[in-house]
Amino acid sequence: MKRHxxxxxxxxxxxxxxxxxxxxxxxxILYHLIRQEVCRFSELxxxxxxxxxxxxxxxxxxxxxxxxISKKIYPVIPPKTEYRLTKLGKTLEPIIxxxxxxxxxxxxxx
Amino acid sequence: MKRHxxxxxxxxxxxxxxxxxxxxxxxxILYHLIRQEVCRFSELxxxxxxxxxxxxxxxxxxxxxxxxISKKIYPVIPPKTEYRLTKLGKTLEPIIxxxxxxxxxxxxxx
DNA sequence: CAGCATCCCCCCAGATACTG
DNA sequence: CAGTATCTGGGGGGATGCTG
Numbered sequence: 001m002k003r004h005x006x007x008x009x010x011x012x013x014x015x016x017x018x019x020x021x022x023x024x025x026x027x028x029i030l031y032h033l034i035r036q037e038v039c040r041f042s043e044l045x046x047x048x049x050x051x052x053x054x055x056x057x058x059x060x061x062x063x064x065x066x067x068x069i070s071k072k073i074y075p076v077i078p079p080k081t082e083y084r085l086t087k088l089g090k091t092l093e094p095i096i097x098x099x100x101x102x103x104x105x106x107x108x109x110x
Numbered sequence: 111m112k113r114h115x116x117x118x119x120x121x122x123x124x125x126x127x128x129x130x131x132x133x134x135x136x137x138x139i140l141y142h143l144i145r146q147e148v149c150r151f152s153e154l155x156x157x158x159x160x161x162x163x164x165x166x167x168x169x170x171x172x173x174x175x176x177x178x179i180s181k182k183i184y185p186v187i188p189p190k191t192e193y194r195l196t197k198l199g200k201t202l203e204p205i206i207x208x209x210x211x212x213x214x215x216x217x218x219x220x
Numbered sequence: 221c222a223g224c225a226t227c228c229c230c231c232c233a234g235a236t237a238c239t240g
Numbered sequence: 241c242a243g244t245a246t247c248t249g250g251g252g253g254g255a256t257g258c259t260g
Binding site: 163 | 221222223224
């Protein structure tokens with residue numbers, strides 16, 4: 001619930017961005033939601049084996065609070081939920097794409 | 111010293127990038143080193159009032175270990191050091207630029 | 221000025237168990 | 241299946257003091 005507070009008042013725009021995406025797994029979640037527009041909870045879980053269920057849940061709910069992703073709950077048993085990027089969330093794509101590109105480059109040279 | 115280990119083996123390139131820049135203040139440091147090519151320790155400190163001296167020092171040394179920044183020490187009294195991006199560090203620019211752009215957009219609409 | 225060493229507290233996040 | 245609730249320990253990070 002509580003997050004680190006960056007001092008955005010000094011006018012470093014990067015800090016505002018960090019406020020939103022600096023959670024340990026958030027950019028990974030965004031990465032998967034870019035590649036696959038709609039994801040279920042269990043699909044994300046499989047894609048991120050090192051992220052516990054609890055952490056995944058927390059990160060998702062913060063992203064939802066910040067209107068970066070939206071959640072659709074189907075009232076069925078067993079439960080079914082779907083996550084996808086909001087319009088605002090989609091504006092984060094360029095950042096994730098650049099991170100992805102850099103990661104590929106880095107992996108191929110190290 | 112110890113950092114969170116992302117499981118990059120599964121082929122999510124974003125995790126490789128996080129391994130390098132996910133430190134709490136790293137992208138802010140990079141932001142300042144992009145705007146001002148050469149920075150002294152105290153200059154960075156002034157630019158990041160919410161980051162303690164200890165933390166700044168730790169983050170800088172990790173970035174240096176990862177060859178993202180380089181450090182030049184002048185053997186004078188009082189001490190003087192200068193930090194700048196390495197060639198590898200400069201390849202992170204597109205990510206930081208996108209983060210900066212997004213932060214500005216977000217600030218202007220929220 | 222640019223750090224490192226130490227102390228110490230708080231809270232993050234893992235493990236586990238439970239539920240609609 | 242998709243989460244919550246609770247407990248717990250270890251470490252992240254602040255505060256402070258010291259040094260070349």
